[in-house]
Amino acid sequence: MTHAPSPSNALTAARSLFSEEHEQFRQGARRFIENELSPHHAEWEKAGVVPRDVWRQAGEIGLLCPNIPEEYGGAGGDWLYNVVVIEELSRAGISGPGFMVHSEMVGPYILAWGSDELKRRWLPKMVRGEAIGSLAITEPSAGSDATNIRTRAVLEDEHYVVSGQKVYISNGQLSDIVVTACKTDPSAGARGVSLLAIETNADGFSRGRNLDKIGNKAQDTSELFFDGVRVPVANRLGEENRGFAMMMTKLAQERLAQAVRGATGAEAALDWTVEYTSSRKAFGGTIADFQNTRFVVAGLSAEVTAARVFTDWCIARFLEGKLTTIDAAKAKLLITDLHCKVVDQCLQFFGGYGYMTEYPIARAFIDARVTRIAGGAAEVMRQIISNELFSSRR
Numbered sequence: 001m002t003h004a005p006s007p008s009n010a011l012t013a014a015r016s017l018f019s020e021e022h023e024q025f026r027q028g029a030r031r032f033i034e035n036e037l038s039p040h041h042a043e044w045e046k047a048g049v050v051p052r053d054v055w056r057q058a059g060e061i062g063l064l065c066p067n068i069p070e071e072y073g074g075a076g077g078d079w080l081y082n083v084v085v086i087e088e089l090s091r092a093g094i095s096g097p098g099f100m101v102h103s104e105m106v107g108p109y110i111l112a113w114g115s116d117e118l119k120r121r122w123l124p125k126m127v128r129g130e131a132i133g134s135l136a137i138t139e140p141s142a143g144s145d146a147t148n149i150r151t152r153a154v155l156e157d158e159h160y161v162v163s164g165q166k167v168y169i170s171n172g173q174l175s176d177i178v179v180t181a182c183k184t185d186p187s188a189g190a191r192g193v194s195l196l197a198i199e200t201n202a203d204g205f206s207r208g209r210n211l212d213k214i215g216n217k218a219q220d221t222s223e224l225f226f227d228g229v230r231v232p233v234a235n236r237l238g239e240e241n242r243g244f245a246m247m248m249t250k251l252a253q254e255r256l257a258q259a260v261r262g263a264t265g266a267e268a269a270l271d272w273t274v275e276y277t278s279s280r281k282a283f284g285g286t287i288a289d290f291q292n293t294r295f296v297v298a299g300l301s302a303e304v305t306a307a308r309v310f311t312d313w314c315i316a317r318f319l320e321g322k323l324t325t326i327d328a329a330k331a332k333l334l335i336t337d338l339h340c341k342v343v344d345q346c347l348q349f350f351g352g353y354g355y356m357t358e359y360p361i362a363r364a365f366i367d368a369r370v371t372r373i374a375g376g377a378a379e380v381m382r383q384i385i386s387n388e389l390f391s392s393r394r
């Protein structure tokens with residue numbers, strides 16, 4: 001059984017964010033996913049990576065960085081087009097292509113803080129899928145505490161010389177440009193971090209293993225090594241030593257994107273469960289005839305509806321430029337937790353089939369787990385929220 005798009009949106013709360021144009025774009029994205037991604041996803045999971053051609057195809061129909069302005073080669077759409085792509089991939093259980101990292105994490109940094117020359121050189125290629133982006137913050141000895149990174153960038157003759165190591169980098173095997181967090185002032189903690197756009201054909205850059213993960217098997221995730229890589233100062237994003245503040249701004253977008261993916265993934269799991277339990281026979285009826293099945297699904301559906309409404313509220317705030325770090329943290333915390341709960345409880349109704357990775361629910365269960373870790377662990381979200389709540393009591 002392949003990852004099938006959910007049969008209906010019956011469990012989804014009525015939504016008012018999207019226009020007719022967004023819905024047309026959604027139909028195109030859905031067709032592309034059905035025809036070009038779903039049939040091949042299992043083989044990419046075995047390979048541990050998605051072919052580059054898929055990126056070019058996705059670029060051709062506007063699925064990459066859809067909100068990049070026209071002057072940099074994009075369609076100049078609003079962020080709702082990005083939302084559509086995230087939702088359609090999630091609804092179909094397509095976890096392999098790292099489009100979200102590319103469009104929600106790398107593109108936005110370059111657009112917001114890259115020089116005009118850097119934007120003109122990289123963004124059009126990223127939109128077309130000819131160049132792939134990754135974001136490298138995490139290191140073997142520093143993840144949640146990003147102020148602790150050790151990758152060093154030393155200024156020498158209009159270049160930074162970068163030495164260090166990153167780990168768990170999504171798109172790491174494929175990427176052509178890596179937005180990399182480096183220490184430019186090791187004595188200054190968070191105020192000593194800068195972001196450099198590092199081109200992967202530079203001398204001294206190398207990729208380590210494609211890491212073997214429990215889920216998201218088709219998405220390449222790598223170690224990256226920097227051994228005296230010379231990076232032109234013009235490739236610095238924004239001001240020197242302002243990288244941490246920039247990361248805090250853009251992490252809100254990444255976390256909202258994760259919430260959008262989680263809300264949609266949870267809806268899809270409920271749809272699959274209603275469909276499956278309505279036809280699977282046991283004890284003279286169907287699994288859906290058991291009150292237990294109906295009540296568990298009903299309870300989850302109520303929670304997922306609330307999650308959807310909150311996510312849409314956050315999207316609307318984001319579009320107005322008013323989404324706070326706290327609200328993004330709340331959305332990520334709440335919805336990634338709920339997503340994991342939904343796929344776990346729904347899997348139960350599939351019995352043994354639910355444990356077989358050929359069933360979408362099994363893969364959804366495995367794939368969802370990372371969302372409570374990556375992009376900031378759940379505990380870090382709780383810390384961000386509680387810091388705000390208790391700030392006046394210190």
Ligand SMILES: Cc1cc2nc3c(=O)[nH]c(=O)nc-3n(C[C@H](O)[C@H](O)[C@H](O)COP(=O)(O)OP(=O)(O)OC[C@H]3O[C@@H](n4cnc5c(N)ncnc54)[C@H](O)[C@@H]3O)c2cc1C
Nearest residue numbers: 135136137138142143144168169170373374375376377379
């Ligand atoms: C599949 C995958 C893809 C990833 N992609 C990327 C990527 O593209 N780019 C990138 O830079 N990074 C990426 N990451 C890294 C990810 O963001 C980190 O794994 C995450 O931030 C946690 O850091 P860590 O693994 O070092 O865990 P640690 O920081 O060591 O934390 C371990 C655990 O300690 C607990 N903890 C940590 N801090 C606190 C706290 N303040 N209070 C209470 N408990 C706490 C949490 O339970 C946490 O899970 C990816 C990770 C995975 C697994």
